[in-house]
Amino acid sequence: MTNSVLLAVGTRKGLWIGRSHDDGSWAYTGPHHPMTGVYSVAIDTRGSAPRVLAGVVHEHFGPIVVSSDDLGATWREPDLGRVGFPADAGASVERVWQLVPGARSEPDVLYAGVEPSALFRSADGGRSFELVRALWDHPHRPNWGAGFGGQAIHTVLPHPTDPRRIIVAMSTGGVYVTEDGGASWNPSNTGIHVTFSPNEYPEYGQCVHKVARHPDRPDRLFLQNHHGVYRSDDAGATWESIADGLPADFGFTIVVHPRRPDTVYVVPLTADSLRFPVDGRCRVYRSDDAGKSWTALADGLPDDFWTAVMRDAMCTDDAEDTSLYFGSRSGEIYRGRHDGDHWERIAQHLPDVLSLRAAVI
DSSP: OOOOEEEEEEETTEEEEEEEOTTSOEEEEEEESTTSEEEEEEEEOSSSSOEEEEEEEETTTEEEEEEESSTTSSOBOOOTTSSOOOGGGOOOOOEEEEEEEOOTTSTTOEEEEEETTEEEEESSTTSOOEEOHHHHTOTTGGGOOOBTTBSEEEEEEEOSSOTTOEEEEEETBEEEEESSTTSOOEEOOTTOOOSSSSSSSOSSOBOEEEEEEOSSSTTOEEEEESSOEEEESSTTSSOEEOOTTSSOSBOSOEEEOSSOTTOEEEOOBSBTTBOSOGGGOOOEEEESSTTSSOEEEOTTOOSOOOOOOOTBSEEEOOSSSOOEEEEOTTSOEEEEEGGGTEEEEEEOSOSOEEEEEEEEO
């Protein structure tokens, strides 16, 4: 039997867990945590068994992080308020927008990006979290605004080999970087254009939608802005537009190929006022030359698709023959085999898909 792919699917009404079979079919369990909004999922493969984590918003108990070490058969739920601000912060967590395992050298470290824009760190595998105080106390924070979906840290990118270096991104506020383990943070937005401000290239305040980092070349980053698609080759110190060749520069998600540093994927939407694919044609665009040119991937994708893909609803697996996955706001999941050349629908009629992660197990 070949290895199977584990797929964690966060939706507006619960979590589904899928596994692939040798014949290409999929089996799903769920809904786990029904009628909760699951805005973030993670699959932590650093231990002896894959751990599925989810940031859920319970109507009564609020936002919590749950985890399972047996593919959803049982769940560990925290004491209430586990991801919460200290009393003197004067804030409460609305949602957990991002869950990211730390570097392999720190097997028990887990990061959570939340709304309002703050970063939490767990040193015990997600059992408890501590506020990264220097970012919360940053002098820029009073000027960070809320995007249409709220004010949140939705991207957390730990460096794969140097735990002191972490990149976060938020809407609105932009990209911030630490090189000393979170003791200090600096904005890192040079070159990112702002269309809604008189100052078109501010130090901070950009409405970043998502940032991706290549694991083998960690100084290479790709960014999808509110309007604009960018690349950085110097760990975010400067950004260069790579939107030429795309039918639109608006979108939410951006994903890198796990082994090819020059390969990146986006799903363009018409505009911020028209949040569906151009002409209603579902297309994933791939660049194999770091954004110099783009190819529309269409084989198996529909031409009558008036929905959208959210910032964390697209991912890759880590198989030798890499597949891509995306979920739509209309509850469909598509798998793109052979680096996205050929697509097939592997789930439908789910609630609005908010977050998606895949791993070979």
